[in-house]
Amino acid sequence: MKIKLYPLITSCLLILIGVLLWLPLPDEVVSSAKADVSQISSQPETAVTAEKSPPVQSSSSEVATPQESEINALYLTPISIHGRVIDENGAPIPAAMVEIGIADKPLQTGSRYARITDQDGAFSLTDVRGIAFSLRASKTGYHTTDKSRAQRNVVVPSSDDIAQPSEREPVDLVLQKKGPIAPLLSSRTGQIAVPKTGQPVRIDLTNGRAGRGDLQIAAWVGDTSKTRFEWRYEVSVPMGGILQRKDPLNFEAPPKGYEAVIEVVMPDTATNWSSEATTDYFAKLPDGRFARLSVSFYAGHRNFVVVETFLNSIVGSRTLESE
Numbered sequence: 001m002k003i004k005l006y007p008l009i010t011s012c013l014l015i016l017i018g019v020l021l022w023l024p025l026p027d028e029v030v031s032s033a034k035a036d037v038s039q040i041s042s043q044p045e046t047a048v049t050a051e052k053s054p055p056v057q058s059s060s061s062e063v064a065t066p067q068e069s070e071i072n073a074l075y076l077t078p079i080s081i082h083g084r085v086i087d088e089n090g091a092p093i094p095a096a097m098v099e100i101g102i103a104d105k106p107l108q109t110g111s112r113y114a115r116i117t118d119q120d121g122a123f124s125l126t127d128v129r130g131i132a133f134s135l136r137a138s139k140t141g142y143h144t145t146d147k148s149r150a151q152r153n154v155v156v157p158s159s160d161d162i163a164q165p166s167e168r169e170p171v172d173l174v175l176q177k178k179g180p181i182a183p184l185l186s187s188r189t190g191q192i193a194v195p196k197t198g199q200p201v202r203i204d205l206t207n208g209r210a211g212r213g214d215l216q217i218a219a220w221v222g223d224t225s226k227t228r229f230e231w232r233y234e235v236s237v238p239m240g241g242i243l244q245r246k247d248p249l250n251f252e253a254p255p256k257g258y259e260a261v262i263e264v265v266m267p268d269t270a271t272n273w274s275s276e277a278t279t280d281y282f283a284k285l286p287d288g289r290f291a292r293l294s295v296s297f298y299a300g301h302r303n304f305v306v307v308e309t310f311l312n313s314i315v316g317s318r319t320l321e322s323e
Helices: 013-022 027-037 066-074
Strands: 002-004 078-087 097-103 111-116 122-129 132-138 142-144 149-153 171-177 184-188 201-203 215-221 231-236 241-244 261-266 276-284 290-298 304-312
Touching (some): 078 097, 097 122, 111 122, 132 142, 132 171, 149 171, 215 290, 215 304, 241 261, 261 276
Parallel strands (some): 002 261, 078 171
Antiparallel strands (some): 078 122, 132 149, 142 171, 201 215, 215 231, 231 261, 276 290, 290 304
């Protein structure tokens, strides 16, 4: 198998301000929301809010300019949010936490709210004002997905924004339930040098050491004195098999479909050319054990690879979910 790696700004100051303020909740905002949510029990109508800020005013006068007044008026746009938290099969998830960020303060961090979903997985936030909002759902025992977040600029929506959620058509935030947990052996290599002429390197997946092991990597790298150069590498498990892991939330190794070797190719003509690439794989070892691994390959004057591995030590067990 061969893997080929080919992989507004607006002029309006108002929109720039909005984008800066309503990006998905930063870690410190999430931490604050979680800390406050721990005190709200399961009451879905409890909110964590920031203190309201005064409208924007000119630094040279207490009277706002016409432009500032226009901006202040837009920050008073009503916002009403209705949503559900569901699992990958569409079933409602009660007692999930939804963190909500509202861009309601010009040139300042917006307000934060938290909601706990009811038995139907539903949540809502009404009677707030601002120019945009962001949502993020989470719950212990579930993975977040790319559908666990949502955002919308209510003043000038973009193509990436969700539709305006309503009581009749709520926004769905999706979490994926974690599977069975297995005691896995984990390892991460250092920077293991890989020759540029195809000489293979073996890596031990149990301890991350080079020299001996089940994983084999060989690379071919072109003229690195050029700005762009062609490179490729092959990854294999001799007497076993290798398979690309395309879904980052798939923690069960397939029983079959493994290949003898997978080749990753970066042509020097690729539009998104890069000297590095990270690819995830499932591996079936010769003794019947299974592993998931991430291979980060770095091509250049100093050619090396970094491999992170999670290995199930039980022969035949394909469960690769860890705590």
